[in-house]
Each structure stands twice: as C-alpha cells, then as structure tokens.
Amino acid sequence: MAKKTKTKETPIDQRETFVSIGKNFADSADSVSEKLEVLYQLQMTDTAIDRLVRLRGELPLEVQTLEKELEGIDGKIANLNAAIDEQMSSIARNKADIVDGEATLEKYRAQENQIQNSREYDAINKEIENQDLLIQIAKKRIEEAKTAISTLKERMEIASEKRTIIAEDLAAKQADLETIIASTAKEEEALMAKRQDCASMIDERTMVAYDRIRESNSNHLAVVGIYESNACAGCMHIIPPQRLVEIRSGKKLVICEYCGRILVNKPINKEL
Ligand SMILES: [Zn+2]
Structure with missing residues (x-):
C-alpha cells in the first residue's frame, strides 16, 4: 500500500510578506524568472490603474x-x-x-x-x-x-x-x-483584464503579500526596479553588490531588506 503523505498548509494571513513566501516562491530558477516577469507586469498594470483612478482626483x-x-x-x-x-x-x-x-x-x-x-x-x-x-x-x-x-x-x-x-x-x-x-472605461477594462490574467498566474500567498505591500505604501509599489544602478527604487536604500548580481540574473527572488519590496532587473517606470 502506498503511503499517503500529508502536506501541511500554512494558513494565509494578511501579514504575509515576500520574505515569508521566499522559500516556496518557485521550484526552479526558470520559473522564478517567469514569476518575476508576471509580478512586474502586474505592478505595471496596477500602476496604470492607479493613474486612471488619480485622474478622477478629488x-x-x-x-x-x-x-x-x-x-x-x-x-x-x-x-x-x-x-x-x-x-x-x-x-x-x-x-x-x-x-x-x-x-x-x-x-x-x-x-x-x-x-x-x-x-x-x-x-x-x-x-x-x-x-x-x-x-x-x-x-x-x-x-x-x-x-x-x-x-x-x-x-x-x-x-x-x-x-x-x-x-x-x-x-x-x-x-x-x-x-x-x-x-x-475601455482602458480601465483592458487593464483590469490584464491584472486578472497576471493574478491568475500567481499563487494566492504571493498575491496576498503583493496586495498588502502595495496597500501599505503610499506609492502603491510592491515590485520595483533598480534606481541609478544600485538603489532600491522603492525606498532608495543602497543594495549590496552581491544582491545586485542576483537581481540582474533575474533568476532569484530578491527582496529589499529595508522595505520588503521585490526587486527586479527592470527599468524604472517614470511614474514610480
Ligand atoms: Zn527598498
């Protein structure tokens, strides 16, 4: 008889951070880079949605x-x-x-x-x-x-x-x-559809962490690029050289140790 292995799921809670998802973020380096790309696309989409909402102003x-x-x-x-x-x-x-x-x-x-x-x-x-x-x-x-x-x-x-x-x-x-x-309306609808697509490719735990970090920051950024070749574009803290190498490889989940945002090897959106 085959032995059944039980996997114990840690419950998802609203305190989820990218650090806590780090271990099971992805099972291979390739899937890490894919996931980072999706997260980056999600962030770009959300930033565009935020811009539309800002147009409505007060x-x-x-x-x-x-x-x-x-x-x-x-x-x-x-x-x-x-x-x-x-x-x-x-x-x-x-x-x-x-x-x-x-x-x-x-x-x-x-x-x-x-x-x-x-x-x-x-x-x-x-x-x-x-x-x-x-x-x-x-x-x-x-x-x-x-x-x-x-x-x-x-x-x-x-x-x-x-x-x-x-x-x-x-x-x-x-x-x-x-x-x-x-x-x-049309633009927003397209962006919302894109957001949905991205979100469907990301596991729930990561999404909770992403949404939480976005909501806790006034600039609503959870995924950021590198500012002036060595700083986190989210909090402007200098990134240690070893981490910069990891970010540039695009195959590892790197989290800013100061602000908890995900750092990706991407250009900085002007609006960010
Ligand atoms: Zn940071």
Whole structure:
C-alpha cells in the first residue's frame, strides 16, 4: 500500500510578506524568472490603474460630500415642513375654538336679556368675560402661529436656495466624474483584464503579500526596479553588490531588506 503523505498548509494571513513566501516562491530558477516577469507586469498594470483612478482626483470624494450635504438639507426641509404643518393645525384648532366661543357668547347674551336679578346678572357677565378672554387668547395664538409660520417660511426659503445650489453642484460634479470614468472605461477594462490574467498566474500567498505591500505604501509599489544602478527604487536604500548580481540574473527572488519590496532587473517606470 502506498503511503499517503500529508502536506501541511500554512494558513494565509494578511501579514504575509515576500520574505515569508521566499522559500516556496518557485521550484526552479526558470520559473522564478517567469514569476518575476508576471509580478512586474502586474505592478505595471496596477500602476496604470492607479493613474486612471488619480485622474478622477478629488471628484469621487466631492460627490460623496455633496450627497451627504443634500441628504442633510432634505432632512432640514422635512423638519421645517413638519413645523409649518404643526402651526397650521394650531391655527385651525384656534379658529374652531373661536367659532365655538362665539356661539357660546351668543347664547349668554340671549340669556342676559332675560335676567331677573343682579346675582344672575353678575354670574352671566362673568361667563361672558371669561369666554371673551378665551376668544382673545385663541386670536393671540393664531397671530403667534402666523408669525412662527412666516419665520419658518423664511428659513425654508434659505434652505431651498441652499438645496438648489448643492443639487446643481452635485449634478455638475457627477457629470464630470461620469465623463472621466467613461473616457477611461475601455482602458480601465483592458487593464483590469490584464491584472486578472497576471493574478491568475500567481499563487494566492504571493498575491496576498503583493496586495498588502502595495496597500501599505503610499506609492502603491510592491515590485520595483533598480534606481541609478544600485538603489532600491522603492525606498532608495543602497543594495549590496552581491544582491545586485542576483537581481540582474533575474533568476532569484530578491527582496529589499529595508522595505520588503521585490526587486527586479527592470527599468524604472517614470511614474514610480
Ligand atoms: Zn527598498
């Protein structure tokens, strides 16, 4: 019976570096050079994608900010509308109270004409005074509500003007962004396809290390050439002569000991 050998896989984690993949990077010198070439192509492709994204500049962020502002002002307008509605119902309520109050007053006045003695007269007079006062209060409340509505409407006008400005600004910026995205869509699609091709030729562990190093550096470089014949183009540290020989051979995975980037025997992209 053949013996089964179990290979124990080390789990891939986000702390992967090129150093940790060094041992099983490739099984032959030839495959190392092929893999380095693919990684270099991947880096060039990603750098080109980064350039397209940079063309959009601050627009995506500006669009996002304006969308939030618009949402905020819409909320404010809704609150103002609700406050106006509340004042309108207050007016309606008080108007109804006045109608009722006046009917009651009518009733008391009719009673006043049939009064027999001064005690009854005083009592009914007091009721009339009270009712009159309630009507005055209701009228005052209506005036107050009207003043409140006019203030709310002024605020509403300011908010609406602001909304128009924001909406116009947003529409313009969205249009600009769409134009830029549309003008580079084909190029971006081709680059993304190329990235996919490269990525499919690279093992998952190496890809994790590559993406992590790219993301942790502001220049988004994980694979770099040699700068001025002896320095790492990623961090500008001088590369020891023996390592330079290894890089130039193109048959060994060489990692910059300062920045952890892969060094390849390639010209430096102007943008790098
Ligand atoms: Zn370096």
